[in-house]
Amino acid sequence: RGGRAVHRLVRRLLEQQSFSDPGVLKWLAEHAAARFVTFEQEETLARHYEVRDVPSLVVLDAEGGFGGTLTGYRPTARLLKDLATLAERATAQLKRAAGLEAQLKVARPEAELELLDTLAELSMERRLFARAEGAMRELLKRPGVAQARALAQLLARHALALAELGRAEAADRAFEQALAADTLKAQGEELAFRRAQAQTVCGKHARAAQLWARHLEEFPKSARRG
Numbered sequence: 001r002g003g004r005a006v007h008r009l010v011r012r013l014l015e016q017q018s019f020s021d022p023g024v025l026k027w028l029a030e031h032a033a034a035r036f037v038t039f040e041q042e043e044t045l046a047r048h049y050e051v052r053d054v055p056s057l058v059v060l061d062a063e064g065g066f067g068g069t070l071t072g073y074r075p076t077a078r079l080l081k082d083l084a085t086l087a088e089r090a091t092a093q094l095k096r097a098a099g100l101e102a103q104l105k106v107a108r109p110e111a112e113l114e115l116l117d118t119l120a121e122l123s124m125e126r127r128l129f130a131r132a133e134g135a136m137r138e139l140l141k142r143p144g145v146a147q148a149r150a151l152a153q154l155l156a157r158h159a160l161a162l163a164e165l166g167r168a169e170a171a172d173r174a175f176e177q178a179l180a181a182d183t184l185k186a187q188g189e190e191l192a193f194r195r196a197q198a199q200t201v202c203g204k205h206a207r208a209a210q211l212w213a214r215h216l217e218e219f220p221k222s223a224r225r226g
Contacts, residue, residue: 011055013073021076031087047201048127048164059083061090065097065126093126113142117154124161133161152182156191163198168207171198189219 018024045051049058050069059067067090070082100119107115116139123132136158139145145154159174175195182188196211216222 010073014055018073018076018079023080024076027080027083031083048129057083059086059090061087061094061126063094063097063126063128065090065094065128067091067093090126093122097122097126109142113139113145116142120157120161124157127164129161129164133158133165136161152178152187152191155181156187156194159198160194163201166202168199168202168204171202172207189215189222192218193222193224 019028049066051058051071053071055072057070059070061067068086070079070086074082097119100115100122104112104115104119116135120132120135120139123129123135136154140154140158145151155174155178159171159178162171162174172195175191175198179188179191179195182191192211192215196208196215199205199208199211215224
């Protein structure tokens with residue numbers, strides 16, 4: 001009850017002060033395409049963009065790349081400053097991604113691994129999971145990738161992108177491959193946990209429970225038992 005009252009108050013402050021301020025309205029008109037969603041309607045979007053409370057403002061770049069999230073009420077001057085900071089960050093990431101893609105088109109084979117790896121990592125950070133998955137798929141096709149990179153980590157990142165895209169079976173296979181590639185067993189506990197977590201993300205709760213039970217059996221001292 002108290003939480004809902006706070007949410008109503010924050011929303012009222014945003015509507016009556018922030019979203020009626022000429023400076024904020026001008027900034028939004030020049031930079032923003034507003035869309036209002038609820039957790040019930042867009043649970044996946046909320047997870048993608050780190051929305052943990054409402055109301056929140058999510059800042060994206062022109063391609064939909066994630067710049068950051070602002071939660072709750074801020075005085076007008078602070079709100080404008082924070083919006084501008086996140087917008088600048090998002091734009092810088094977009095420009096960096098465009099630069100990597102341009103380099104990739106003319107890169108020599110020996111440089112492709114580094115460029116694809118960086119592009120995939122940046123795409124994950126921008127929450128552009130389809131783009132990250134494509135870059136990872138291309139990277140994993142390249143000869144010598146196992147020697148040049150920590151293959152288990154690459155496969156795990158690919159699996160996370162697949163999970164965010166709702167491809168539960170493909171994500172599970174990628175995690176299985178990651179665990180097999182972890183020859184030193186240095187990442188086994190983390191990979192096993194992420195594998196179960198990915199199935200939860202996909203809504204495959206029975207499979208997640210099965211994997212979680214296996215995780216607890218294989219790693220009885222896991223810090224994540226609770």
